[in-house]
Amino acid sequence: MSEKNHTARSLARHVSGPVYGPATPGYDEARTGMQQLDRHRPDAVVEAADTGDVRAAVAWAARRGARVSVQLTGHGLGAGMEGGVLVLTHRLDGVRVDPARGTARVEAGATWRAVVDAAAEHGLAPLSGSSPEVGAVSYTLGGGVGLLARRYGFAADHVRRVDLVTADGRQREVTESGDPDLFWALRGGGAGTFGVVTAMEIDLFPVPRIYGGSLYLDLTAGPGALGKWLRWTGTVPEELTSGVSVVAYPDADGLPETLRGRRVAQVSVAWSGPPEEGPAVVEPLRSAAPVLFDTLREMPYTDSGEVFDEHHDRAGFRGRGVLVDRLDGDSLAALTALTDAAPFMCAVWLRHLGGALARAPRSANAVGHRDAAYALTVLTFAGSEDTDAMRGLREEAAALFGAHTVGRPFNLGFGPMTEAEVREAFDPGAHERLVRLRAEYDPHGVFHSHRPIGPC
Numbered sequence: 001m002s003e004k005n006h007t008a009r010s011l012a013r014h015v016s017g018p019v020y021g022p023a024t025p026g027y028d029e030a031r032t033g034m035q036q037l038d039r040h041r042p043d044a045v046v047e048a049a050d051t052g053d054v055r056a057a058v059a060w061a062a063r064r065g066a067r068v069s070v071q072l073t074g075h076g077l078g079a080g081m082e083g084g085v086l087v088l089t090h091r092l093d094g095v096r097v098d099p100a101r102g103t104a105r106v107e108a109g110a111t112w113r114a115v116v117d118a119a120a121e122h123g124l125a126p127l128s129g130s131s132p133e134v135g136a137v138s139y140t141l142g143g144g145v146g147l148l149a150r151r152y153g154f155a156a157d158h159v160r161r162v163d164l165v166t167a168d169g170r171q172r173e174v175t176e177s178g179d180p181d182l183f184w185a186l187r188g189g190g191a192g193t194f195g196v197v198t199a200m201e202i203d204l205f206p207v208p209r210i211y212g213g214s215l216y217l218d219l220t221a222g223p224g225a226l227g228k229w230l231r232w233t234g235t236v237p238e239e240l241t242s243g244v245s246v247v248a249y250p251d252a253d254g255l256p257e258t259l260r261g262r263r264v265a266q267v268s269v270a271w272s273g274p275p276e277e278g279p280a281v282v283e284p285l286r287s288a289a290p291v292l293f294d295t296l297r298e299m300p301y302t303d304s305g306e307v308f309d310e311h312h313d314r315a316g317f318r319g320r321g322v323l324v325d326r327l328d329g330d331s332l333a334a335l336t337a338l339t340d341a342a343p344f345m346c347a348v349w350l351r352h353l354g355g356a357l358a359r360a361p362r363s364a365n366a367v368g369h370r371d372a373a374y375a376l377t378v379l380t381f382a383g384s385e386d387t388d389a390m391r392g393l394r395e396e397a398a399a400l401f402g403a404h405t406v407g408r409p410f411n412l413g414f415g416p417m418t419e420a421e422v423r424e425a426f427d428p429g430a431h432e433r434l435v436r437l438r439a440e441y442d443p444h445g446v447f448h449s450h451r452p453i454g455p456c
């Protein structure tokens, strides 16, 4: 083995899972995730075989002053780590449902798909998000706004216990009674900051079926459709969670004829009330603009990935998220005019918040800005480089919402955030508390997070 693999060789003596150094075949694949604009360049990558490996890798790195980052799918990759140890969690993929308690113990390597499938065997559902391919643990640590969000709140509001490996290499069972500060911080305070979560216990909900899917509306022929969606969100009950993604498709070969050269709003809807009532709730949207495709149907929750029908191929993209307390048709029109005119591929994502998201959970947590009514994300897509023009457009778009901006979304930002930007994701006082706790639990800054809290 070459000198480049010195760290990997040394670490390999302490763990049972495979370890890759920069000169080991498989290193590039191991460090790469879904997001293509960022990549870690660690001195060693360890595929943890069990929690013992996680503890050993963290302790080994901490003793040497090396940093540690964690990766499952790479959906949240941002600001890759240079050097240090990257811990991969995909082998820790157990999901154990306790139907009597209505809970699941979810290991760090489980995606939402695994949790959804296991819960469905008992007629239950987790508070999973738009994409079943996202990691359940990291999503939940960052708050987690899912398909049932307006009915049940943030995923982080329904965590009962977290198993965490802290910078001292200790495995802790973090519960409300045992470790109230850490328990508060981990639920919404983000992933990767306080340690490596090896498993968590979460609540499940009796939602075996939903009425859901997407209406693809032709904004070219019905430019007022976004305003109609907005007004409709003001009338719907909490059992309805919806979002819109707006894309101006180029007139290019390879695209379906129906989409070519059109501005399209994909309105995605998840109704968790009685399924037979869903069509009537959604009906007003059908007349908002010509419908290009309609995928709405009653479905088992196991098919809920079809609601937003997101792509999971590796891609390079950046997003700028904004949380607003109010949204009007004029600012939405200005936003889409801006993104339509861009000389590169853009999308605007909107999520309707409120309902249970706005209410305090039974045990307080770090989730910020519950007063936000909508989350907006402006996405730009890039092959390999995020250009100044793309960054400029995202910031220009965010500035359109001025006084109605209440903060930044934590999870739905997509891409790296600076320490100052992360601060905007929390309520006053909460960020200071998180910084204090970071200094207490990770005083030497062992953990490299995609959402840095406190000095790094």
Ligand SMILES: Cc1cc2nc3c(=O)[nH]c(=O)nc-3n(C[C@H](O)[C@H](O)[C@H](O)COP(=O)(O)OP(=O)(O)OC[C@H]3O[C@@H](n4cnc5c(N)ncnc54)[C@H](O)[C@@H]3O)c2cc1C
Pocket (backbone or CB within 6 Å): 033, 069, 070, 071, 072, 073, 074, 075, 076, 077, 078, 089, 108, 128, 129, 130, 131, 133, 134, 135, 136, 137, 138, 139, 140, 142, 143, 144, 145, 146, 191, 192, 193, 195, 196, 197, 198, 310, 311, 411, 412, 448, 449, 450, 451
């Ligand atoms: C297509 C798509 C759809 C999405 N939909 C939603 C949605 O509907 N609602 C929502 O709230 N969010 C959504 N997100 C955001 C998503 O929740 C976050 O990006 C989340 O961090 C992804 O977690 P991951 O484990 O899949 O990704 P990774 O990139 O593997 O992890 C992201 C970061 O989390 C940390 N981390 C990962 N595992 C651990 C661990 N075990 N312990 C400690 N830290 C850890 C690391 O810092 C890592 O860099 C979506 C993202 C994408 C790309």
